Amino acid sequence: MRVYTGHWIMYNADYLAVGAGRFTYMVVVMQPNATPQQVDDVVAKVKELGFRPHPIRGVEKTVVAVIGTGAYDAAPIFEAMPGVDRAVPIGQPYKLAGSDVKAEKTQTIIGDVVVGGEEVVVIAGPCAVESREQLFRTAEIVQEAGGRILRGSAFKPRTSPHDFQGLGQEGLDLLKEVRAKLGLYVVTEVMAVSDLPAVEEAADCLQIGARNMQNFDLLSAVGASSRPVLLKRGMSALVDDLIKAAEYVMLGGNQNVILCERGIRTFELATRFTLDISAIPVLRRLSHLPVVVDPSHAAGDDQYVPALCKAAIAAGADGVFVEVHCSPETALCDGPQALHPDDFRRMMKELPAFAQAAGRKLTLAPAPS
Numbered sequence: 001m002r003v004y005t006g007h008w009i010m011y012n013a014d015y016l017a018v019g020a021g022r023f024t025y026m027v028v029v030m031q032p033n034a035t036p037q038q039v040d041d042v043v044a045k046v047k048e049l050g051f052r053p054h055p056i057r058g059v060e061k062t063v064v065a066v067i068g069t070g071a072y073d074a075a076p077i078f079e080a081m082p083g084v085d086r087a088v089p090i091g092q093p094y095k096l097a098g099s100d101v102k103a104e105k106t107q108t109i110i111g112d113v114v115v116g117g118e119e120v121v122v123i124a125g126p127c128a129v130e131s132r133e134q135l136f137r138t139a140e141i142v143q144e145a146g147g148r149i150l151r152g153s154a155f156k157p158r159t160s161p162h163d164f165q166g167l168g169q170e171g172l173d174l175l176k177e178v179r180a181k182l183g184l185y186v187v188t189e190v191m192a193v194s195d196l197p198a199v200e201e202a203a204d205c206l207q208i209g210a211r212n213m214q215n216f217d218l219l220s221a222v223g224a225s226s227r228p229v230l231l232k233r234g235m236s237a238l239v240d241d242l243i244k245a246a247e248y249v250m251l252g253g254n255q256n257v258i259l260c261e262r263g264i265r266t267f268e269l270a271t272r273f274t275l276d277i278s279a280i281p282v283l284r285r286l287s288h289l290p291v292v293v294d295p296s297h298a299a300g301d302d303q304y305v306p307a308l309c310k311a312a313i314a315a316g317a318d319g320v321f322v323e324v325h326c327s328p329e330t331a332l333c334d335g336p337q338a339l340h341p342d343d344f345r346r347m348m349k350e351l352p353a354f355a356q357a358a359g360r361k362l363t364l365a366p367a368p369s
């Protein structure tokens with residue numbers, strides 16, 4: 001059997017496969033009794049063929065990782081060498097979303113706004129659509145502050161079944177109305193496959209919530225949609241899980257995915273979740289998909305949101321996904337983390353300088369006349 005079971009080697013091999021970017025890999029597994037000279041000969045052959053050798057010398061066995069495009073094509077050459085047990089290809093973990101399969105960054109377009117280009121994008125709005133007045137007032141605040149994409153959901157995944165669950169179809173109708181009247185683009189959540197046709201009518205971008213990140217039927221369903229998908233990281237999900245969830249969407253044919261870091265569960269209770277800032281450069285390294293950050297659900301407290309937006313931009317985020325409410329005190333959902341209108345306006349004015357410092361741009365759309 002050609003499966004190598006040494007755990008530490010698999011770990012190292014996985015690490016190499018994920019960590020080394022655009023190359024392909026193979027490990028040459030030496031026989032247990034291979035001599036140091038035979039290992040050196042393999043290393044020399046790797047170099048001679050133009051690949052990079054990475055010998056990992058174990059107590060019982062030595063393996064030589066071979067790094068370089070097309071490395072596995074050379075497997076027969078190594079398998080014929082004295083002291084070699086076998087050559088094992090290391091699979092690419094992300095066949096569609098991985099940066100090793102596509103060098104250039106993907107640009108996902110919401111309406112006519114590019115996410116993943118030079119511009120850092122702000123997506124803002126209430127947690128939930130609550131009423132016509134609440135939605136329009138909040139949407140106007142977003143638009144007047146320079147935003148072009150409105151967030152807000154009609155279907156709400158609440159931890160408690162006793163909490164406000166969203167307005168459903170009525171909320172979708174209000175989103176359609178606000179989109180038609182104000183010309184904002186809409187990001188809204190779809191929770192069930194059966195709701196998808198109705199949500200698609202209201203959405204310029206479909207949001208998959210943290211609690212549904214591994215709802216594989218739903219991922220496959222939005223994979224068949226023509227709408228872009230904003231995929232939120234599950235609160236207990238690894239970065240690896242998130243990228244694999246994106247693979248489900250992309251496998252359905254929909255390449256327009258945006259990854260969203262929204263805070264993970266840790267022991268820390270001072271914030272609702274812990275914003276995993278490291279996930280931003282990690283995702284950008286491992287995947288070609290754009291990455292946005294939701295500081296509102298991470299912090300659970302509006303006073304931390306501007307600082308986290310700035311940190312996200314500094315760390316390379318392609319956008320921020322923020323909750324703002326015309327009247328946070330009376331919000332039916334996530335009021336404590338929603339920015340007050342004045343704080344939102346102030347933050348919007350501050351963000352362009354941070355984008356510029358990060359080598360990006362953040363252009364505030366002119367307020368409608």
Ligand code: PEP
Nearest residue numbers: 127209210211232262297
């Ligand atoms: C939301 O964006 O309002 C939301 C429910 O977020 P999450 O799925 O990340 O908890």
Ligand code: MN
Nearest residue numbers: 127323333334
């Ligand atoms: Mn919310």
